[in-house]
Amino acid sequence: MRKSILALLALALVLSLGGAAFAAKDTLVVADQYDATTLDPIRHNDYPSSRACHQIYDTLIFLNDDGSFRPGLAEKWEFVSGTAYKMYLRKGVKFHNGEELKAVDVKFSLERATTELGAQIKTYSQDLKEVEIVDDYTVILHLKKENFPFFASLSHSWGSIVNKKEVEAQGENYGTPAGTAVGTGPFKFGKWDKGDKYTFERYDDYWDGKAQYKTLVVRSIPEPTARTVGLETGEVDIAYPTTTTELKRVEENPDLVLQRKPLASTTYMGFNTTKKPFDDPRVRQAFNAAIDTVGIQKAVFRGVGKTPRTLIPSNIKYSINDEIPEHKRDLEAAKKLFAEAGVKTDGWKVQIWTNERKERVDMATIIQAQLQELGITAEIKVLEWGAYLDGLKKKEHDMFLLGWGLSVPDPDYAVAGLLETGAGTNYTFFSDAKLDELLAKGRAMSDGPERAQVYKDMQLFINEQCPMLFLHNDESLVGVQKKLKGFSSSPFDVHTFYTASFEE
Template identity: 30%
Template sequence: MTGSKSNARRKFGVKPGVLCAVALPALLALASASASAKTLVYCSEGSPENFAPSVNTTGTSFDATEQIYDNLVKFERGGTKVMPSLAERWTISKDGTEYTFFLRKGVKWHSTKTFKPSRDFNADDFIFSIERQWKESDPYFKVTSSNHSYFNDMGMPKLLKSVDKVDDYTVKITLNQAEAPFLSNLAMQYAGIQSKEYAIAMVKAGSPEKLDQEPIGTGPFMLVQYQKDALIRYKAFPQYWAGKAKIDDLIFAITPDASVRWAKLQKGECHVMPYPNPADMPAIRKDPNVVVLEQPGLNVGYLAYNTTKKPFDDVRVRKAINMAINKQAIVDAVYLGTGMAAKNPIPPTQWSYNNAVKDDPFDPAAAKKLLAAAGLPDGFTTDLWAMPVQRPYNPNAKRIAELMQADLAKIGVKAEIKSFEWGEYRKRMQAGEHQMGMLGWTGDNGDPDNFLNTLLGCSSAKTNGSNVAKFCFKPFEDLISKAKVESNQAERSKLYEKAQVIFKEQAPWFTIAHAVQIKPVRKEVIDFKLSPFARHTFYGVDIKE
């Protein structure tokens, strides 16, 4: 999940007259006018790309859609345990290749001004939501985007043998082989369930994109208004199958600047804020009206080398860059106590973390020797891409790029810092336009496969997927592929530990840091829980009136 995740897709735009936009102050005044309504304001860091769970890969978009859609299964709030959701229960065959899900009955859909559902959720909706990502013949395969990055990066097209409707409330999924993380994968956002009836109606109306722009789901909150770069307004869905949310109105006040988010939190203009500036933390901790929630983050920030482009197709060059950058100085200067230096592509909180792996030392003299051995005694010129936004795993990519640039200059490597608008940045990196570029990842399902396969596996290197290093190395691939189908966790762990050794030897990334997840929350907020996946879930949260 998270953070860096995205792919090439059309920009989300609201048609005039479709969703009425209101200025935030007016909206807040409107909310406070109703004495009985409980309103929670979340200072979101950015706009969603759209409201299509199947094509999004950024935490910003996941937060926006999580309120609207349900999955067959879900993670427990604040944890990684898989729980029933739209599936009440399920069975798994002894060989691990057949999953039968028994669906919840009486689950209602949201509605819009132009569409009222005629039936409850059933098996057709789940099958539609999978097939729009899987089958190119599906009318919705190319709507919003044909790049179903998560579905593809996890190898779902090869894994799925069939998805069959047994009856209206029973679905059977048959896999070509057993896969250990499969159930957890179904709890991830890409598997959010959309209405097939709504999809068909929008195709007939000649506006299929409305499915992803004016969404309806079965989730705890309905979308009321969206104004790009300003706000998202939701209302609690009174017919939610698990019971109406404790808050009545949920507002995402889109506030890209971290210091502005903090100012709004101080004034009570928002109740929860993500990704504070490390420099603001001493003041935040002193505020008597704010509680700081924190836990080790399931994330990694990194600099990816495009291993298909010269000179980064030579492992000696990649190793030289690794040794030329002073990692600890970056962590000290930029994370300011909110991160720890990373040596592996998975965080220490992830099971199978290999602590025996040694990080590349900071050794500019050795780096120069390696460059000379690679035929580059005078260094070379490269680009160095830096995200334009703050992310859970990287508080200031531009500053990190400047520190890297200065270190590289000392070994004769001239790095030109480049950046683009966030959506464009991700699209271009996934297309492999960069030589070196910063990104990162927040885990989505508590499984090492979500890092090692999704970010470094061959299938996601070949598509416009999340493997932006374009790293495809058979000894590494063999280990992670074997681990995926192994049911014994101890054996899986051994395979992933070996894969981390190969990762360090091949150096497709310069691993930067693992950030601590920090969430300042106003004291009037009741029972907000940190998600290990850095998601922001507001069902179950209450607020003191």
């Protein structure tokens, strides 16, 4: 009965998409799990917002699926020195408001990211000193110090080039439903119904060739069954993520294709290290010993992905994931560590925060049961995506479940955004001088054995301090209509839609 009710609810949700638009084949309908939080590229560091911005804006360089780069708004570049990159801009590129892209827009965009407005993306922009304008189509990016992964980060959403005039005119409304968002990308802003969907229209003057359909609609559909039903009925053309419970349903449907790729992402349970007793590494290690991370991953994800042993995913260079023994649950060790820290577990009440993603709720539920064996009562608090991120910033949580993925394939970005002191997405609020020193050292080095050693030391230190428990390395599972051609999901989880077309 419960399954029948869920299926009916899911179908009703999907039918609200509207079949007329799909029938015209002039609209691509995408089902994402969450809505964007902002369309201002420097005020976020979450995947739904990055995916939205990717459709509107371009960056100086583009990231290929194999981790290499190709020219974007910069048609070529020169490394003048370790701290100076000369970028030659394409001529004739137009913003959605009709203005031509100029060096002044690049300077404005990148330097704006170094202000307080860019606190969320500080990890990427922090070493940018200034952008020097040589002429209308040439700029030099000057860094404060050598930062080896910085160039690669220019392909990240933070490096999106905005129109200076438009941003200044919009003020605080820029990138919100009350304002607009203006880039040079393949789609221009149409309408944003916050919490439901955003609608972008094709930009016919896109410099890299216009899309073959007119309208892009991206719906926020948290319920996985609803996303799958949308694919089955044809109301949705692309849906992600496909959960383990829906996997076979998509694979076995002759009208659908499952695009499955490994992701450089880590789902983790973090501790609020500003709160007692979570500020004590022995307490965090005790939780690590008390929880069966391997069993949880297998139970929840059913053959998708794996349990990580270190923060840097194994498909990212310098990961030592395969050198570390598999995690084993040890209740006696947990009890000993709690006792050493002076924590009495019997009757202790804690909170585990999570957003509404089903797998995370399931993981939290198993963790809750395992902690109960030690007398710890864990309350699970489930929050809507935007409210969840806002709540974490206020430091009111005890523990929380979240994912972190790399849209720039460098080990620095696997760690810095989560654990560097002051990083805008450091929701554990972990702060340690040794780790900060290792991060700075690793950033300043070019690839080689010495840099590899720095990241090995870093991973071992993080495991020792245990600001988080590693729960899952994910895969990209994207359901696609078979008649949709030209779309390939990104292994970095920021997808390009304008290349798609409908088969006649």
